[in-house]
Amino acid sequence: MTKSKLAVILLSDQTVPNALFLKDFENSWDKILFVGTNKTKENNIGNAVLSVLDNPDYDEIIVDENKTQNINEKLNEYFSKNHFSNILVNITGGTKIMALAAYYYFKNNPPLNSKIKIYYLPIKAAYYIDLDTNESIKQNYEFNLPDYIKATGNIATIDSIENEELKSKIASHLFDLYVYKNNYEIIDKITATLRNYRGSNNKPLRKKIYEQAEYETEIKNPLINQCQINEQDLAKFDFRSEDTVDFFTGGWLEFYTYNELKQIIQEGQIATNVKIKNLSKEESVENELDVAFVFKNELHIIECKTGDVKEILNDVMYKAAQIRSSFGLTAKSHLLILNPSKAISDSQKKRAKLYNIDLIDYETLKALPLKTIFEKKLNKSS
Template sequence: MTTHICLVSAQAAPNLLPVLDPELKPKEVALLVSEKMRKAANALSTVLKELGIRTTTVPLEDEHSSSVIEEALLKIASEREGEEILLNLTGGTKLMALVAQTVAQAANWRSFYVDMDTDAVVWLDKTPGKKLAEQLRLPHYLKSYGFELPDSPVRPQITRDQHDLMHTLITQTGSLEKPLTQLNWLTQLAEDKKQLKIEMSDQQAGNHSLEALLRHFTEAGLLQVNQNTISYTDEAARDFVKGGWLELHAYKCVEAITGETGIRDKAANLTVIGGGVKNEMDIAIMARNRLFVIECKTAHMDRPEAPKANDTLFKLSEICRRVGGLGTRGMLASYRPVADSERKLARALNIELVCGQDLKNLRDQIRAWISAKSRS
């Protein structure tokens, strides 16, 4: 029987990935846990148990004491005499790792480190490294960071009419930008009023560009126009018109490159709850054993009533940091161009930008983004 000893830290993935690898999967995992990491250990333990792996939590009364750490490790060893023990040195504090490696050498345990940039196990006994099998899916990954999914991940199906409409909106980005801004604003008003109808002003109703855009949405079966009144087919149609179409377009791009990029799992409109706080992700992708998050915006972010581009970038960066750990990557797909200052902020926050006319190449941009080496 094989046991993994894991040093718990805020980053769950390096402890979870080797456990899921068929060649390394243990019967039991012993979690060495400081007081500060108790919540992280509970989340990781929950996932391990769901995966059918016996889990033992070994609390450290003082993670700053080498003797306390050594005593805890020796206790694990004495209770598993004659069993194979593998020590995962990726997590924990530096002191925990140093003491654990010293004990491992004395006890003849094999030790390894998970390199998250290469998705490989690095053995400390100079055994050739091993590429980890990509087994992670969104629910277990997110749960390992302490987040619950109140609903099952959504993997939407796109109709032919929706596909054709999205193609029109993407290929005519420049000419449709102004009328789409008006339609977004009207549709947001309808949603705020919890209505499926909204009245246009005479000026809006007489706008030829808006009239032409409304025809596209009418042909797709999403709304009807009667004189000055826009009537949405249902709430889902209203959401699509307000900007949900760009999320579906991004999801369609992800779906198209799933096989070639090794995407393990994907979802749209994913809601996760942690610490009583709800976090929403337009598109969530599991690839290369890490989480990728795409935020989609069709509103003018320089308008008073709209979320500002800087706020959107900071919010996306915070979601990436809290929900998926240090390896998580974020992308903002915006129908509108953003200012140079906002591009600089995106680079500083390690957020990928695909804006305006660049959306025509969104599939290629996502492919390159997912395949790129980490910049952090």
């Protein structure tokens, strides 16, 4: 089959705009030409874009991103051997020199007998600009969460949620106790006890938790008597499992956050306990996102912390900023902290701003429901 419609894509670390472009214009091309560099080749940037497409036909040329002459020569060489009736050019990616070189090449010296369209996607915009007519073209395609993450060169593992209805009920109850009824001290005390059973290193101890005297006195009885959790509901949790221990050592806040926000975020675009691994690195470290969602093709990552985190807050913010940097320029990071006993210092608030992290603390949550807080944030960013 003859290929007559080509999409020219300038590769860079920002993969999502290119993937979106190809999705939005999928009926206008039947082959892709990636214009990349040695760095994009080494980092498998093209593969990240291809991962959300249905096995398209593509070519790739490697250019010197700092030399317009080299870029022109490589394009001339390619089009001397390949001919297309229609060529779409997306100059959103690449370096500035690559974008300028591509624009002037296709504007002033287009391949013979080819109809050229050149587009640009402004950062944080929901439309493309046709650089010939200056017309704005609405962006229609919306990524789901797994595909957005794939388009950034990562892979997401999202496990199904066990006992979702029960966890929703308990998480909402614990949040109400912690924030609105100021019963946080007992919850923090239970959390501190259970942390001794958390993690793979403590699996042998966790398997014998019911044999420990403190299970009755420090965990079960306080949850029933002081936290008013129904004994029959509590019996449905197996404290020998890592999942249960994680839930009662702060995971309930992650689940509460997920449960509240899924009321305003489309299904498939939000998840909790998302495990992330970079596809291009063989020994990539697996990171975990407490809650993540996509809204209008922007990724939001929420880190949830309970109790006194003042001493580790700087490290938490640094890690959050590092993780966010893996997902492109428009990704947003939120840090939700239930910290009733210790206020966040002005210096820590300044550091959060420096890292471009949105802090949501205990006092903020007492003043406004979490769902309302995010409705305001998302409406403001629209």
